[in-house]
Amino acid sequence: xxxxxxxxxxxxxxPRSVESVFAGPETDFSFDDAIIKENLEAILLGLISVRxxxxxxxxxxxxxxxxxxxxxPGTVYPRLHDLEAEGLLQVHELVRTKEYTIDDETRxxxxxxxxxxxxxxxxxxxxSSLGGAGSTPADRG
Numbered sequence: 001x002x003x004x005x006x007x008x009x010x011x012x013x014x015p016r017s018v019e020s021v022f023a024g025p026e027t028d029f030s031f032d033d034a035i036i037k038e039n040l041e042a043i044l045l046g047l048i049s050v051r052x053x054x055x056x057x058x059x060x061x062x063x064x065x066x067x068x069x070x071x072x073p074g075t076v077y078p079r080l081h082d083l084e085a086e087g088l089l090q091v092h093e094l095v096r097t098k099e100y101t102i103d104d105e106t107r108x109x110x111x112x113x114x115x116x117x118x119x120x121x122x123x124x125x126x127x128s129s130l131g132g133a134g135s136t137p138a139d140r141g
Contacts, residue, residue, distance in 0.1 A: 018047065018050050018062060022047070030067075031067050031068060036067050036071070040079050041079055041111070043063070043067070044083065045083065045108050047062050048101065048102055053099050055094075055098060055099050056100070057097070059076060060073070063076070086107075087103060087107070088103060088111065089101065089103055
């Protein structure tokens with residue numbers, strides 16, 4: 001059985017829960033499904049890494065809970081299979097399910113860092129287009 005969301009990851013500095021990593025502040029913000037789908041592999045790697053392993057149903061629950069993304073098994077499972085084929089995930093066949101764990105921690109970290117770098121750079125471009133740090137059209141008036 002997959003660890004529940006209170007299980008810790010292997011990150012130095014103490015235990016982490018899925019909630020502490022993925023739950024943002026209580027706001028009306030929600031991700032566009034297209035953004036989630038474009039970044040699904042990095043998100044899945046992050047969830048599996050923090051959980052220490054997970055089965056597909058739990059991952060789909062996490063996607064719905066933390067990203068408000070109701071993705072079909074036909075979207076999620078092929079991505080998990082691709083990550084396994086790339087050697088990033090290891091699959092453990094259980095009685096009625098498969099549990100996915102990180103197989104190559106270095107490459108997984110690199111994949112997540114690359115995705116993060118892309119988003120940070122894009123965020124900087126968006127911020128600059130608004131006229132500087134923290135500035136919005138309403139601020140400029």
